[in-house]
Amino acid sequence: MKRISVIILSAVLLSACGGEENKTTGQAEAVDNSAMTVKEVVGIGKIEPESKIVNLASTSGGIVSHIFKMDGDSVTAGEKLVQLEDETERLKITEINSQINTQRSQITLEKNNIKEAEWKLANKKKLLITTKNLVNKGAETQQVYDDLETEVKTLEVALEKSKLNIRLAENKLAEIIQQVQTAEAEAGKKILRAPTAGRILNMQVTQGSALTQFATYAEFAPAGALIIRAEVDELFSQKLKIGQQVEIHHAGSQEVIAQGEIKMLSPYLKKKALFSEKANDQEDRRVREIRISIKDNAGLVINSKVECVIKI
Structure with missing residues (x-):
């Protein structure tokens, strides 16, 4: 009887152990199945203009004399943003214009001299013909x-010289005009203009401040749609596809502030770049960069950090 009880107890224990083993295996399979059916991936991104933020640089140095646009102002292509002092350039233009006027007066004088020389030459040639007839008749020596013929030749040489002087003076005038065009171009560099339509994000100069050549004076957002440049961990990089829908949240919030769609996938993995606090932040991890078009960008602020929930 005791032996039968031991056998029954052993059978119960084995059955219980087998059931526990099956339960553990089932949990593992559930975890594996859950891991294989990822429905969404979260990436971290920031709001940017489609053409990216542009640092506007000055092609000339100088003192800021006037600022036409400030932070948040919308501008059109070519509109004035900043004026640098240009007194020296303007004085130079005035001086060259004076030279142009003098040169034009000289050309006018030379042209009048040519007309006078042509008139004298024509009269001398007529007199030469008359004198030739008189010589043939013995009425003149x-x-x-011979003296008249010499005068005619002298007048012809003088006329050719005057015509050459005209050409030289006109060439000189063309050179001076080129100089004034160059001076005007230099003066034009003192006016800093918007390269395209867009919006001033950050005007970095103040009136009276010095600006060196090629220094950045403003951050500028070209007109156009906003996009999101985001990064997704390499673990999920293969699950991303162009056209996948995206919900956009403020960082740390569950509220959907906009909808989007993946428009570009980087062809390679790179080091984390967005919002890294340190140079070696997550250096051992790689991310895949994506670009997300936004269906409605109302109220979104450029450079703000967002979470992008990508529907797989």
Whole structure:
């Protein structure tokens, strides 16, 4: 009887152990199945203009004399943003314009001299013909004719010289006009203009401040749609596809502030770049960069950090 009881107890224990083993295996399978059916991936991104933020640089140095646009102002292509002092350039333009006027007066004088020389030459040629007839008739000496012929040749040489002077003066005028165009271009560099339509994000200069050549004076957002540049951990990089829908949240919030769609996938993995606090932050991890078009960007602030919930 005791032996039968031991056998029954052993059977119960074995059955219980088998059931526990099956339960553990089932939990593992559930975890594995859950891991294989990821329905969404979260990436961290920031709001940017589609053409990216542009640092506007000055092609000339100088003192800021006037600022036409400030932070948040919308501008059109070519609109004035900043004026640098240009007194030196303007004085130079005035001086060159004076040279142009003088040169034009000289050309006018040379042209009048040519007309006078042509008139004298024409009269001398007529007189030469008359004198030739008189010489043939014996009414005038050969010496008089020879002297007149010399005068005609002298006038012809003088006329050619005057015509050459005109050409030289006109060439000189063209050079001076080129100089004034160059001076005006230099003066034009003192006016800093918007490269395209857009909005001033951060005007970095103040009136009276010095600006060196090629220094950045403003951050500028070209007109156009906003996008999100985001990064997704390499663990989920293969699950991303162009066209996947995205819900956009403020960082740390569950509220959906906009909807989007993946428009670009980087072809390679790189080090984490967005919002890294340190140079070696997560250096051992790689991320895949994506670009997300936004269906409605009302109220979104450029450079704000967002969470992108990507529907897989």
